[in-house]
Amino acid sequence: MSDRYGDFVQSTIGKKVAKNLGLPLPESLDRFESGQRLVRGSVLVGRADGGDMSVSAAVARILSELHAEIYVNSRDDIKDALADAGIDAKANTGGDEKFKVLLFDASNISNADELKQVYEFFHFVARRIEKSGRVIIIGRPPEAIDDVETALAQRALEGFVKSVGKEFKRGVTAQLIYVAKGAEQHLDSTLRFFTSARSAYVSGQVVRVSQGDAVDVDWTQPLGGKTMLVTGASRGIGEAIARVLAREGAHVICLDVPQQQSDLQKVASEISGSTIMVDITSDEAGKEIAEAAQKRGGLDAIIHNAGVTRDKTLAKMDEEKWDMVININLASIVKLNRYLLDHEAFKDNARIVCVSSISGIAGNLGQSNYATSKAGVIGLVNATAKQLADNDKGMTINAVAPGFIETQMTEAIPFAIREAGRRMNSMSQGGLPVDVAETIAWLASPASGGLNGNTVRVCGQSLLGA
Numbered sequence: 001m002s003d004r005y006g007d008f009v010q011s012t013i014g015k016k017v018a019k020n021l022g023l024p025l026p027e028s029l030d031r032f033e034s035g036q037r038l039v040r041g042s043v044l045v046g047r048a049d050g051g052d053m054s055v056s057a058a059v060a061r062i063l064s065e066l067h068a069e070i071y072v073n074s075r076d077d078i079k080d081a082l083a084d085a086g087i088d089a090k091a092n093t094g095g096d097e098k099f100k101v102l103l104f105d106a107s108n109i110s111n112a113d114e115l116k117q118v119y120e121f122f123h124f125v126a127r128r129i130e131k132s133g134r135v136i137i138i139g140r141p142p143e144a145i146d147d148v149e150t151a152l153a154q155r156a157l158e159g160f161v162k163s164v165g166k167e168f169k170r171g172v173t174a175q176l177i178y179v180a181k182g183a184e185q186h187l188d189s190t191l192r193f194f195t196s197a198r199s200a201y202v203s204g205q206v207v208r209v210s211q212g213d214a215v216d217v218d219w220t221q222p223l224g225g226k227t228m229l230v231t232g233a234s235r236g237i238g239e240a241i242a243r244v245l246a247r248e249g250a251h252v253i254c255l256d257v258p259q260q261q262s263d264l265q266k267v268a269s270e271i272s273g274s275t276i277m278v279d280i281t282s283d284e285a286g287k288e289i290a291e292a293a294q295k296r297g298g299l300d301a302i303i304h305n306a307g308v309t310r311d312k313t314l315a316k317m318d319e320e321k322w323d324m325v326i327n328i329n330l331a332s333i334v335k336l337n338r339y340l341l342d343h344e345a346f347k348d349n350a351r352i353v354c355v356s357s358i359s360g361i362a363g364n365l366g367q368s369n370y371a372t373s374k375a376g377v378i379g380l381v382n383a384t385a386k387q388l389a390d391n392d393k394g395m396t397i398n399a400v401a402p403g404f405i406e407t408q409m410t411e412a413i414p415f416a417i418r419e420a421g422r423r424m425n426s427m428s429q430g431g432l433p434v435d436v437a438e439t440i441a442w443l444a445s446p447a448s449g450g451l452n453g454n455t456v457r458v459c460g461q462s463l464l465g466a
């Protein structure tokens, strides 16, 4: 689907007109292409003072694998951690260097005064971040901290990150990663995702990394040898998910309703995947998926993407529209997960990723059925995450909550509402199906064992529900 205004303001004349009229100026976002380096530019890395080096050491190890140019501020003791990881960091002289990534380890901040170190690190380089740059702060989960002053300081980081995401513009994203003590070795997949162009339309997010099973991956093909099933894979976001998972090495089982047979077969054949034609609300769906999975030795991931809207204000909404949306978007996921878990269709360390929506977080006029179903998905993820953490199979469940994504679903929205939805975010534009797909590929990775129970918005930091 095309964004004519977005295309127009990429031209010189369009830029001038938009600037003069005070209209939004969407930046063309960097997006990941196969074979590209993850970080295409320099990284400035820093840390708050304090004795616990565990986060900085993990960051240094991960950066050493990314082959980016690393800078530090002169009196910063993160230099030692970087040197231990074999990185000869350059000094940030306050000159002309521009940075693609600004990364700050704030895990040692333990009171309101020490928050000043966050100000000092970012203030002096706020004008030196490149287009589609990345701001990343790493802290400790406040809910696990007993000391009041430390807990409030760690929680305060959220306000900082979300403000920076709104201020920096030009396609810059900002994220906060809360890593639990002892879970630093699980930061790899999350740092790789957030430093790269894969996270183009994800901003203002708070992600929690906790203890989990550590699984080694080949980063050139992190999903190599894995079998992953995507529901609603014939078009839109589901098609993009199937393509990205296949690009990362997975065999993808593409599922959709029989009416979508020809589109589904086209997608599956282009990515050397296989197909299942079944309605996910039907009684046979679980059995068919389990059989297909067992033929391939079990499932490494299921992506619950299929979903529908049937919008009407509540007074005008007939029972059929309510039932249909709840059944497809929510009840079928509950039923399928239960069936697949009971029938041991999942391998160890399997991933479940559900597609919610910011409508489920913010609510939306005319979408009481849809928002209920999508909020229910978040409830399902939270509750199931606890169960999975208690069993010893290393499985995880997470959700993505897309905002305005350019698909057939959003094309059906009336023009004025569509244009508002598309622009009311820090990127002033809609996202692409591939943005949701990249986020899902990160959550579905065997290396993401430390992510369980997160809901990550893919919404360009939409104002809705923020």
Ligand code: NAD
Pocket: 231, 232, 233, 234, 235, 236, 237, 238, 255, 256, 257, 260, 278, 279, 280, 281, 305, 306, 307, 308, 328, 355, 356, 357, 358, 401, 402, 403, 404, 405, 406, 407, 408, 409, 410
């Ligand atoms: P879409 O309508 O283009 O695709 C949905 C797919 O699901 C279709 O291929 C459809 O045939 C399939 N499907 C529907 N009912 C099914 C059933 N009973 N059994 C099997 N397959 C079924 O929609 P999309 O925009 O690609 O949305 C994909 C997901 O993302 C949905 O869950 C949607 O709610 C969610 N989402 C989309 C947006 C957006 O802006 N497009 C925003 C937030 C969330």
